[in-house]
Amino acid sequence: MKRQKGFLFSLLFFASTLVQAAEYEEVSYDDLVNQLNKRKTSVQRGSNDPLDDIQLHAGFGLITSANNVNTGGGRDTLKYQNGFQMSLGIDLFSPSWTSELALRNFGQAKSGTETRSLREFDLKFMNRNHLSEGAGYRIGAGIGNRYLKIDDEYNDVSIDDSTPIAVFFGGLDAFVSKNLSLGIETGIRTSMINSTADRSALDLTIRLDTYF
Numbered sequence: 195m196k197r198q199k200g201f202l203f204s205l206l207f208f209a210s211t212l213v214q215a216a217e218y219e220e221v222s223y224d225d226l227v228n229q230l231n232k233r234k235t236s237v238q239r240g241s242n243d244p245l246d247d248i249q250l251h252a253g254f255g256l257i258t259s260a261n262n263v264n265t266g267g268g269r270d271t272l273k274y275q276n277g278f279q280m281s282l283g284i285d286l287f288s289p290s291w292t293s294e295l296a297l298r299n300f301g302q303a304k305s306g307t308e309t310r311s312l313r314e315f316d317l318k319f320m321n322r323n324h325l326s327e328g329a330g331y332r333i334g335a336g337i338g339n340r341y342l343k344i345d346d347e348y349n350d351v352s353i354d355d356s357t358p359i360a361v362f363f364g365g366l367d368a369f370v371s372k373n374l375s376l377g378i379e380t381g382i383r384t385s386m387i388n389s390t391a392d393r394s395a396l397d398l399t400i401r402l403d404t405y406f
Contacts (some may be wrong), residue, residue: 249405251283255362255379257298259397261312265344265351270393273344275300275312279399286319294318294336307348314340314383316361325366332379335365340383342392357392359383365401 261273277300283292298314320334338361344353365379383395 213261213320240304245382248285248287249289249295251277251281251285251292251403251405253281253283253401253403254400255279255281255401257300257397257399259300259395261342262393263344263353264391264393265343265346265349265353266391273303273305273310275303275310277301279310280399281403290318290321290323292322296338306346308344308346308351310342310344312340312342314359316339318361318363320363322367328369330366330367330369332367332377335363336361337386338383340392340395344391353391355390355392357390358386359392360386365399367401367403373405375401375403375405377403 204211237287254276257277258278259275259277259382261275262270263273264270277298279296279298281294281296283294285292294317296314296316296318298316300312300314302309302311304310316338318334318336318338320332322332323328324330340355340357340359342355342357344351346352346382359367361381361383363379363381365377367375367377377400379399381397381399383397385393
């Protein structure tokens, strides 16, 4: 009986060894390396991070602006000023949507006995897309704050206003390269409050933008 049990155990062990051996396939070193590389490539393709495609934007612009200002006496007048803009933006999880912070400074201008200065801070959101391989457009809106100061002792005018504004704009871009564009942008700025001399503005900006 013991011999029968020993023979049966040996037979079962031999059969299991044969089954295990049949489950393995001999591969060469080169085949093994190729299989590992294929698996690595598959994992890398499946683990792309959408944040990798997000770009930062930095820009500089030259501005010409016509500002509608109430200088008292119930009348509005146009005040023209030139300035510059510095901007910094970032994609909003898509190359087509961007947020941008902009500082606009018009310095100090003098006309007759009048001296005026104007500064502006904007937060804008825009849609950017390509019209063709080398051209694109931008359109958007935002909010901002303008600081207008006008002094004219001769005409008894003294204005020092901080005005929250709504911003609407659109423009065209020509792409010099993948990381550089030259564009033109027009915008409308309108006051969000009534108790200010700074009513509205219409401006034109020549922009140079970089993407990285």
